[in-house]
Amino acid sequence: MNDANKKPIVTIHEVFIYLCVDDPQAAIDFYRTVFGAEEQFRLTEPSGKIGHAELKLGPATIMLAGEYPEYDIHSPRHYGGTGVRIHLHVDDVDSLAQRAVDAGAEMLREPTDEPHGERQCKLRDPFGHEWLLGHSIEEVSPEEMQRRFTESFQNV
Numbered sequence: 609m610n611d612a613n614k615k616p617i618v619t620i621h622e623v624f625i626y627l628c629v630d631d632p633q634a635a636i637d638f639y640r641t642v643f644g645a646e647e648q649f650r651l652t653e654p655s656g657k658i659g660h661a662e663l664k665l666g667p668a669t670i671m672l673a674g675e676y677p678e679y680d681i682h683s684p685r686h687y688g689g690t691g692v693r694i695h696l697h698v699d700d701v702d703s704l705a706q707r708a709v710d711a712g713a714e715m716l717r718e719p720t721d722e723p724h725g726e727r728q729c730k731l732r733d734p735f736g737h738e739w740l741l742g743h744s745i746e747e748v749s750p751e752e753m754q755r756r757f758t759e760s761f762q763n764v
Contacts, residue, residue, distance in 0.1 A: 622669075624669055624670070624671050625668065625669075625670045625671070625694055626670075626671040626672070626673070627670060627671070627672040627673075627735070627737055628672070628673055628674070628675060628681055628682060628683045628684075629672055629673075629674065629675075629683050629735040629736075629737075630674070630675055630683040630685055630686075630735060630736075631674075631735065632657075632658035632661060632672055632673065632674045633658060634734065634735070635672055635733075635734075635735050636650075636658075636661060636663065636672070638711055638712065638713075638733060638734060638735070639663055639665070639670070640663075641707075641711050642704070642707055642708045642711050642713070642733075643665050643696070643704075644665075645663040645664065645665050645670070646663065646664045647661060647662070647663055647664075648661075648662040648663065648664055648669070649661070649662055650662075657674055658672075658673065658674050659673055659674065660672075660673050661673070665696070666696075670694075683735060683736055684735070684736030684737060685735070685736045689736070690736060690737060690738055692737075692738070693730070693738045693739065693740050694737065694738070694739050694740070695739075695740040695741075695742065696739065696740070696741050696742070697742055697743060697744070698741055698742070698743055699743060700743065701719045701727045701728065701729055701741045701742055701743050702719050702727075704741055705718075705719055705729045705731065705741055708731050708733070708739070708741075709731070711734075712733075712734040713731040713732060713733050713734065713739075714731065714732045715729065715730075715731060716729075716730040716731060716732055716738065717729055717730040719741075721745055722742075723748075723753070723756035723757070723759075723760060724748055724753045724756070724757075725744060725745060725746040725747060725748035725753070726742040726743065726744055726745060727742060727743055727745050728740055728741065728742035729741050729742075
């Protein structure tokens with residue numbers, strides 16, 4: 609059993625987001641256009657299918673690949689949605705959100721000042737992945753966040 613007072617079972621050195629998309633080249637182009645992603649490299653099958661690509665988004669590396677149904681690897685479109693959201697902290701939510709929409713993203717929640725101290729919006733990219741974009745508007749302690757969160761349920 610591993611508890612808070614014991615040494616972790618493993619040491620995690622990095623965490624990568626790995627996206628499956630139904631059109632890898634279009635996804636690479638979208639992430640370049642909207643987020644300024646820089647492609648680090650790609651592995652391409654002889655048929656031209658992109659089997660793996662790595663993109664740098666600020667300090668993060670995002671990996672992506674095309675669908676491989678024979679290995680049960682599918683994009684969110686196959687499942688009709690996703691339970692995962694990628695949260696980017698940026699300088700200006702409103703301008704990046706507009707840039708994403710102009711490039712084909714669907715706005716799911718308009719930029720709004722949230723009680724947890726962030727201006728935030730939610731988008732779905734053209735490949736079915738959901739993105740939260742946010743920037744800080746005020747420092748809020750965890751206790752104050754909890755108070756505001758609880759209060760929000762009283763107004764429903």
